[in-house]
Amino acid sequence: MRFLLINHIQNARQSLKANHLRSVLTMLGVTIGVASVTAILALSSGASKVVSDQVDQLGGNIAVIRPGAATTDPLGNLIGQDTTAHDYSASTITEDDLSLVTAISNIQTIAPLMILSGPVKADSSAPTGTPIVATTPALASIAQLPIDKGQFLDPAVNQNTAVIGVQLSIDIYGTEDSVGRKIDIRGTSFTIIGVLKRLNNPINYNNVDFDKAVIINFDSGKLLNQSIAQIQQIDMRATSVANLDQVIIDTNKTLLLSHGGQTDFSVLSGTQISQPTSQLFYAIAGVTAVVAGISLLVGGIGIMNIMLVSVAERTREIGIRKALGATNSDITWQFLIESLAISIGGGISGYLIGYGAAFAISTFLTFNPVLNWQIAAVALGISLIMGTIFGLYPAFKASRKDPIDSLREYS
Amino acid sequence: MTKAPPVIELHDLKKRFGVGDAEHLALNGMELVIEKGEFITIMGPSGCGKTTLLNILGLLDQSTDGQYKLDGIEVSSFGSRRKAHIRSQQIGFVFQSFNLIARLSVIDNVALPLTYKGLTKTKRLKMASDMLTNFHLEEREYYMPYQLSGGQTQRVAIARALVNSPSIILADEPTGNLDSHSSHIIMEELSDLHKRGNTIIMVTHNPRLTSYASRVITMLDGKIDTDTLMPLIEPPAVTPKRPLGAKTRKKKTTTKKKPAAKKATPRKKKA
Numbered sequence: 107m108r109f110l111l112i113n114h115i116q117n118a119r120q121s122l123k124a125n126h127l128r129s130v131l132t133m134l135g136v137t138i139g140v141a142s143v144t145a146i147l148a149l150s151s152g153a154s155k156v157v158s159d160q161v162d163q164l165g166g167n168i169a170v171i172r173p174g175a176a177t178t179d180p181l182g183n184l185i186g187q188d189t190t191a192h193d194y195s196a197s198t199i200t201e202d203d204l205s206l207v208t209a210i211s212n213i214q215t216i217a218p219l220m221i222l223s224g225p226v227k228a229d230s231s232a233p234t235g236t237p238i239v240a241t242t243p244a245l246a247s248i249a250q251l252p253i254d255k256g257q258f259l260d261p262a263v264n265q266n267t268a269v270i271g272v273q274l275s276i277d278i279y280g281t282e283d284s285v286g287r288k289i290d291i292r293g294t295s296f297t298i299i300g301v302l303k304r305l306n307n308p309i310n311y312n313n314v315d316f317d318k319a320v321i322i323n324f325d326s327g328k329l330l331n332q333s334i335a336q337i338q339q340i341d342m343r344a345t346s347v348a349n350l351d352q353v354i355i356d357t358n359k360t361l362l363l364s365h366g367g368q369t370d371f372s373v374l375s376g377t378q379i380s381q382p383t384s385q386l387f388y389a390i391a392g393v394t395a396v397v398a399g400i401s402l403l404v405g406g407i408g409i410m411n412i413m414l415v416s417v418a419e420r421t422r423e424i425g426i427r428k429a430l431g432a433t434n435s436d437i438t439w440q441f442l443i444e445s446l447a448i449s450i451g452g453g454i455s456g457y458l459i460g461y462g463a464a465f466a467i468s469t470f471l472t473f474n475p476v477l478n479w480q481i482a483a484v485a486l487g488i489s490l491i492m493g494t495i496f497g498l499y500p501a502f503k504a505s506r507k508d509p510i511d512s513l514r515e516y517s
Numbered sequence: 518m519t520k521a522p523p524v525i526e527l528h529d530l531k532k533r534f535g536v537g538d539a540e541h542l543a544l545n546g547m548e549l550v551i552e553k554g555e556f557i558t559i560m561g562p563s564g565c566g567k568t569t570l571l572n573i574l575g576l577l578d579q580s581t582d583g584q585y586k587l588d589g590i591e592v593s594s595f596g597s598r599r600k601a602h603i604r605s606q607q608i609g610f611v612f613q614s615f616n617l618i619a620r621l622s623v624i625d626n627v628a629l630p631l632t633y634k635g636l637t638k639t640k641r642l643k644m645a646s647d648m649l650t651n652f653h654l655e656e657r658e659y660y661m662p663y664q665l666s667g668g669q670t671q672r673v674a675i676a677r678a679l680v681n682s683p684s685i686i687l688a689d690e691p692t693g694n695l696d697s698h699s700s701h702i703i704m705e706e707l708s709d710l711h712k713r714g715n716t717i718i719m720v721t722h723n724p725r726l727t728s729y730a731s732r733v734i735t736m737l738d739g740k741i742d743t744d745t746l747m748p749l750i751e752p753p754a755v756t757p758k759r760p761l762g763a764k765t766r767k768k769k770t771t772t773k774k775k776p777a778a779k780k781a782t783p784r785k786k787k788a
Contacts, residue, residue: 429577431602431606431630
């Protein structure tokens with residue numbers, strides 16, 4: 107059997123070479139499917155790696171509280187049940203929760219994030235969708251927001267002060283230095299006291315692109331929102347990594363009590379934070395995954411089609427081989443290995459092309475695709491499964507052929 | 518020889534093609550005992566069931582009725598794997614129409630039966646090369662089948678049948694396409710194998726070749742017509758049904774009908 111395996115592989119190579127164009131075209135179907143799967147996986151794991159890297163950088167003692175129960179269902183994220191959909195839903199986290207959580211021991215700093223939207227104006231109107239983040243000064247240390255010009259929020263200074271992202275500053279004023287200028291947020295005038303350094307990471311666990319955001323005091327934010335605090339997220343930093351677990355447990359207990367036993371919030375830490383990052387990104391990834399699935403199916407049908415043709419063409423050969431002592435399983439393996447050769451060949455080129463595409467796309471994005479063995483294993487696994495599923499029927503069909511009938515056939 | 522069971526023993530063997538009106542018995546009650554080491558030529562008009570008989574003997578086809586014992590064991594009890602194993606170990610086929618695999622080189626074609634015996638590649642190629650040398654084809658090893666002349670092709674086909682040194686060789690007109698010189702080489706090779714104790718069953722239309730045989734069987738309408746257990750001394754062209762003029766004519770009419778009937782039936786079977 108061992109010798110035969112080598113023989114089957116040689117055989118497959120020979121027969122694929124003999125029909126060069128046909129084999130290449132069939133492989134192309136698999137290649138496209140595997141390439142899109144690889145690109146999606148590489149990019150999406152690249153995106154989540156960005157966030158988890160940030161969390162690691164921050165020392166691994168960060169936890170966040172988000173409204174809504176945690177969903178582990180990726181489809182749920184796609185449809186929009188995501189806990190971070192901050193634009194429309196009323197948050198279940200209240201100001202009371204904030205003060206309760208603040209009282210928990212072993213928390214070093216804590217900062218609420220209240221994300222509002224609305225017109226931001228100055229000399230020229232800012233791009234729509236500019237996030238207005240109302241928070242406390244502690245955010246600067248938790249999220250490590252570096253200040254380029256001026257200063258960050260400070261309880262000592264006037265309430266109506268704002269810190270803006272560098273890109274927003276350029277968009278509105280045409281300069282990076284806009285400290286001291288007035289900005290109009292939802293009809294209220296704020297003085298800019300600081301400009302952030304360019305962070306260049308739109309994907310982060312706060313779900314805010316700080317380069318384009320305007321940050322105001324929590325109390326001012328409340329005033330803009332009819333004096334109601336609508337907290338989308340609370341960032342917490344434990345005193346040490348070892349204490350983080352205890353902080354999370356305590357937070358869960360406290361909030362559960364105050365919410366009357368309802369788990370309409372979730373406390374996340376570490377890699378959990380990085381899961382649902384960008385709605386849009388996951389929606390695109392989902393659509394592409396469907397396309398990839400369809401092209402894999404089409405590629406598989408292509409394999410089956412070509413294998414059936416190949417079996418029909420080589421009926422006489424099957425008869426000869428059987429007459430010379432090939433068993434049914436020898437014939438099955440011969441054709442199965444041929445279809446596997448097509449699908450694996452397609453899989454490998456798809457893997458390479460997929461990475462090429464991923465790197466090409468990543469030049470337009472702020473993160474790089476991830477190279478790891480899991481993606482290679484998935485690509486190889488997909489092609490193996492395809493070759494088997496779509497190669498089995500033709501192979502069985504070949505092995506069931508009657509030797510006499512096959513020999514009588516002229517080819 | 519008396520102790521060992523005969524290599525091949527057929528009893529009331531029947532093979533039916535088609536159904537209903539198209540029914541046709543290619544073999545109609547064959548009785549045949551072949552001992553080890555015999556060299557048998559089977560002659561007879563086309564359509565009398567010679568090829569069908571060879572196919573059944575070679576375990577490629579199954580009889581509809583009757584018994585076929587190979588080495589004393591009834592073959593109808595064998596599974597397809599066992600049959601394939603016997604074909605691989607014991608039986609060598611030489612086909613009427615060469616049946617080389619067109620996309621394999623000459624040496625790969627010859628080495629093919631050894632593949633299914635499970636030999637390593639080097640061993641296979643060595644044995645195939647030796648066999649080709651026997652047939653004076655050593656310079657054609659890496660030719661493709663379409664680059665060979667008819668005679669060379671048939672010699673390759675025979676080399677392939679002999680490469681796994683089978684104990685039974687089934688040859689369907691092995692010299693049908695060869696000039697007398699090539700035929701001579703092949704018949705010498707076959708009779709050499711015969712001398713080494715192999716059993717050879719050869720179908721032929723050429724009465725001259727029966728001189729190599731130890732036993733000549735003529736078939737007619739799926740049955741044995743004549744059978745000489747003695748080796749022939751005289752040139753054989755005399756023996757078959759020549760003198761009976763009236764009878765021959767009658768036969769001729771039947772045989773003329775036969776091919777048409779036979780052609781029609783397989784088509785039915787396929788549909």
